[in-house]
Amino acid sequence: MVSVGQHPNIELLSYSEVERVSGYVGNFQVQVRKKARYVNEDLCTGCGLCEEKCPARNIPSEFNLGLGTRKAIYRPFPQAVPSTPVLDKAHCIYFERGKCRACEKLCPRKAIDFEQQDKSLELEVGTIILATGFDPADPSHVAQSGYGLDNVVTGLEFERLVNAGGPTGGKVLLKDGTPPRSIAILHCIGSRDERYHEYCSRVCCMYSLKFAHLVRDTTRAQVYEVYRDMRAFGKGYEEFFTRVEKEGAVFVRRGDGVEVAKQDGHLLVRAEEVFSGEKVELPVDMVVLGIGMEPRKDAGQTARLFGIGRSREGFFMEKHPKLAPIETASSGIFIAGACQGPKDIPDTVAQAGAAAAAALDMMDLGRVALDPSIAHVQADRCSGCGECAVACPYSAIQVIEGVAQVSEYTCKGCGTCASACPSKAVSLDHYADEQLVAEMQGLLSMEVA
Amino acid sequence: MYEPKIVGYLCTWCSYTGADLAGTTRLKYPSNLRVVRLPCSGRVSPELILRTFRDGADGVIVMGCHPGECHYSSGNHRTAKRIPVLQRLLGYAGIEPERLRLEWVSASEADHFAQTVREFTETVRSLGPLQLNGRRQAAPQGAAGGK
Numbered sequence: 256m257v258s259v260g261q262h263p264n265i266e267l268l269s270y271s272e273v274e275r276v277s278g279y280v281g282n283f284q285v286q287v288r289k290k291a292r293y294v295n296e297d298l299c300t301g302c303g304l305c306e307e308k309c310p311a312r313n314i315p316s317e318f319n320l321g322l323g324t325r326k327a328i329y330r331p332f333p334q335a336v337p338s339t340p341v342l343d344k345a346h347c348i349y350f351e352r353g354k355c356r357a358c359e360k361l362c363p364r365k366a367i368d369f370e371q372q373d374k375s376l377e378l379e380v381g382t383i384i385l386a387t388g389f390d391p392a393d394p395s396h397v398a399q400s401g402y403g404l405d406n407v408v409t410g411l412e413f414e415r416l417v418n419a420g421g422p423t424g425g426k427v428l429l430k431d432g433t434p435p436r437s438i439a440i441l442h443c444i445g446s447r448d449e450r451y452h453e454y455c456s457r458v459c460c461m462y463s464l465k466f467a468h469l470v471r472d473t474t475r476a477q478v479y480e481v482y483r484d485m486r487a488f489g490k491g492y493e494e495f496f497t498r499v500e501k502e503g504a505v506f507v508r509r510g511d512g513v514e515v516a517k518q519d520g521h522l523l524v525r526a527e528e529v530f531s532g533e534k535v536e537l538p539v540d541m542v543v544l545g546i547g548m549e550p551r552k553d554a555g556q557t558a559r560l561f562g563i564g565r566s567r568e569g570f571f572m573e574k575h576p577k578l579a580p581i582e583t584a585s586s587g588i589f590i591a592g593a594c595q596g597p598k599d600i601p602d603t604v605a606q607a608g609a610a611a612a613a614a615l616d617m618m619d620l621g622r623v624a625l626d627p628s629i630a631h632v633q634a635d636r637c638s639g640c641g642e643c644a645v646a647c648p649y650s651a652i653q654v655i656e657g658v659a660q661v662s663e664y665t666c667k668g669c670g671t672c673a674s675a676c677p678s679k680a681v682s683l684d685h686y687a688d689e690q691l692v693a694e695m696q697g698l699l700s701m702e703v704a
Numbered sequence: 705m706y707e708p709k710i711v712g713y714l715c716t717w718c719s720y721t722g723a724d725l726a727g728t729t730r731l732k733y734p735s736n737l738r739v740v741r742l743p744c745s746g747r748v749s750p751e752l753i754l755r756t757f758r759d760g761a762d763g764v765i766v767m768g769c770h771p772g773e774c775h776y777s778s779g780n781h782r783t784a785k786r787i788p789v790l791q792r793l794l795g796y797a798g799i800e801p802e803r804l805r806l807e808w809v810s811a812s813e814a815d816h817f818a819q820t821v822r823e824f825t826e827t828v829r830s831l832g833p834l835q836l837n838g839r840r841q842a843a844p845q846g847a848a849g850g851k
Contacts, residue, residue: 564777567770584775628743646746648777669776670747674786686747691740692755695711698738699760703707 256336268376270341276383276561279664280587280623285378291371293342294328298366301338305358305367306330314346316422319415323422328358333420342367382587382614385571386607387557389548389593392445392452400444400544401515405430406522407542410462417469427474427541435476435540439524440466441513442482446547448511454568456547456597460486463545464496467504478504479537481513481526489601507535515542548597561588562649570596581610584667585649586623589614628668628685632659636680643672643681708762708828710737712821713752714809715745717775719767721811726818733818734825737765744768745806746779750790753804758836763803763828765820770808780808800831 260267268289275286294305311327318325318332327346330338348355349369359367391411394402401407406429408416419425429435440463445451460482467478480499485506487496500506509526516523524537550569551557558565563583564572571590574582581589591610592603617623630652632643639657644650651665652672659681661672670683679688714720720741726733742748745768756764766787768780783806791801805824809817 562777564774565772567773572773584777646782648746648774648779667776669744669779670742671744671776671779671782674747674749674752675782683743683747686742688749688752691742691752692759694740695752695756695761696759698711698740699709699756701738703709703736 256334260336267337269337271376273560274375279662280585280617281381281664283378283380283383283587285380285383287376287378289374289376291373292339293344293367293369293371294339295366295368295371296337296339298364299339299362300364300366301330301340302363303330303340305362306340308357308361310355310357311346311348314343319422320409320412322412322415381618382589383561384589384591384607384610384614385557385561385563385594386591386610387551387554387594389597390551392456392546392549394444394544394546397445397448397451397544399512399514399516400441401517401522401542402544404515404517404522404542406435406540407515407544409544409546410459410466411546413466413543414462417466417473425473427470427476429540434474437477437479437537437539438470438541438543439479439481439522439537439539440543440545441515441524442480442545444544444546445549447483452547452549452568454597455486457486457488458597458599459545459547461489461492461495461599463543464499464504466543467499468495468502471502471504476540479507479524479539480504481507481509481524481537483509483511489599507537548593551594554594561585563588563590566596570594581606581613586664586667587614587617623664625663626666626668628683629663629666630661630668630670630672630681630683632661633680633682634658636678638678638680640677642675642677646671646675706829706832708736708825708831708833709760710763710765710821710825710828711756711761712737712739712765712767713742713745713748714739714766715747715768715775715780716741716743718769718773718811719745719807719809719817722767722809722813722817725811726814729814731814731818733821736825736828737821744774744776744779745783746774746776746781748783748786750786750793753790757799757803757834762831762834763805763824765805765807765824767807767809767817767820770810773810799834799836802827803831803834 259265270292271287271289273285274288278284305328306326309326309328313324315321316323316325328340328342330340344350394400394409415421416423416427442459442463446456467480470476470478487493508529510529514525521538522542526535528535554569562585566572571594573580573595574584583590589610591607637658639654641654643659644652644654649665649667651662652659670686673681673683745766748766753764768783774780787806791804794801794804807820
């Protein structure tokens with residue numbers, strides 16, 4: 256991340272939002288709103304003094320999922336890039352009561368700027384890579400997962416607890432401050448279940464195994480891995496699974512249902528053990544829910560903004576699941592990482608590298624190959640009604656001076672315009688009306704065998 | 705037995721691939737269906753369907769990607785709106801609306817494809833040959849164009 260921030264050819268716009276995208280491959284115009292962070296990025300050295308001295312404390316930290324606190328001027332986490340802090344207007348004492356400005360007084364570089372406004376930037380770019388990531392699945396929708404009970408945490412919350420830089424300094428502790436004697440890690444929470452997400456989130460098995468390993472490292476607690484199918488698919492993963500087994504974690508293969516309940520001050524995990532077919536009850540102190548990945552809440556909005564499709568579960572759709580996994584149906588727009596579908600870090604890095612290479616390749620070449628099948632408008636037949644422009648899923652058609660015009664770079668050749676045109680002025684190469692009619696007539700001239 | 709002639713307009717990304725899968729997995733379906741491959745079900749114009757009936761088809765089936773899975777984002781949304789309207793209009797023109805069917809078939813739904821073709825063939829068979837005034841019996845040579 257640090258080298259991205261320092262690279263001379265990379266301009267990093269954090270705390271910003273894309274508002275409009277127009278143009279086509281090689282000539283995109285992107286309007287970005289850079290939100291006011293009330294810190295001058297050019298002056299700030301990231302020393303952290305403002306954060307240290309800020310009197311507005313005890314604000315739940317988003318990075319620590321509310322398990323820790325932060326100040327009103329803060330960096331999301333110590334390694335954040337850029338290291339410039341952001342001022343949270345909603346919690347800042349100055350914005351609330353009109354008094355304080357402690358950070359401004361103390362900043363040695365005079366980098367605090369309470370007058371800063373949102374800025375709108377117009378960028379001209381040739382290619383676009385989307386790497387907007389995922390949202391962790393919300394376990395409160397999952398029936399009987401027990402989320403909301405004391406000492407039932409999601410995988411991500413547990414990750415913060417077990418992290419040396421986390422709110423507990425890496426100590427796994429129960430709500431009452433004592434170390435747990437037993438922990439159950441439940442796999443497949445909200446994944447591979449038709450009621451929530453039909454797909455496998457791919458990362459939960461391995462992070463759940465990692466937790467078992469870390470728990471053995473930091474506590475003496477007994478660990479139960481309550482899984483359905485162990486999906487240790489990657490390089491070195493199966494070996495890790497074997498290692499965790501040898502370390503003494505108890506593996507319970509469960510049926511589809513699992514239930515977490517509170518009983519006598521304990522948590523009780525009920526499940527059906529698949530091999531024996533018997534019901535098992537595990538009394539534990541702590542439950543970790545192996546939650547999966549889901550598309551970001553605003554994925555639909557983002558997809559519309561960039562003119563790309565989404566697959567059934569809501570992740571961005573690649574051009575071809577096997578042959579073009581990083582390209583989208585919109586030329587010049589690439590996707591990488593979990594925004595395309597659940598994937599782990601190695602796969603994300605590989606896909607990101609591929610997307611970067613594909614984008615560079617396109618720019619280096621300086622020209623693009625067009626699809627052979629694109630729409631054309633016969634100008635003398637066009638009445639300029641605009642039906643085709645409305646029908647086009649890619650906004651590739653504009654009516655200019657009463658005549659529809661197709662942008663050859665944006666057109667993907669679906670032909671929806673050709674069948675919408677009331678005066679047959681739009682024709683799709685290789686799928687023209689004449690060709691389709693001839694094909695149909697040829698087929699109908701043969702007798703049914 | 706009366707064998708109806710059915711023309712299928714299949715989108716290349718989902719339904720044609722699904723039909724292909726039905727073939728490679730050796731599923732049985734009636735040979736009454738003749739397939740025209742299109743980039744998108746959105747390419748199927750109402751005129752083309754009417755023309756297909758005029759030129760000798762007893763049934764027309766349009767197949768595309770499931771809503772939300774269109775390769776072209778929203779081409780099939782158009783189809784989803786067009787076909788029901790056309791079905792109602794067919795009734796006015798004396799063609800049974802059941803002779804036109806729209807079905808979503810994804811690339812993996814070979815079973816669904818075969819089952820749909822079986823069902824539709826039986827539906828059209830039970831309706832009998834389509835009788836239209838001024839219908840051309842054999843495809844004329846060199847006739848082309850929409851108008």
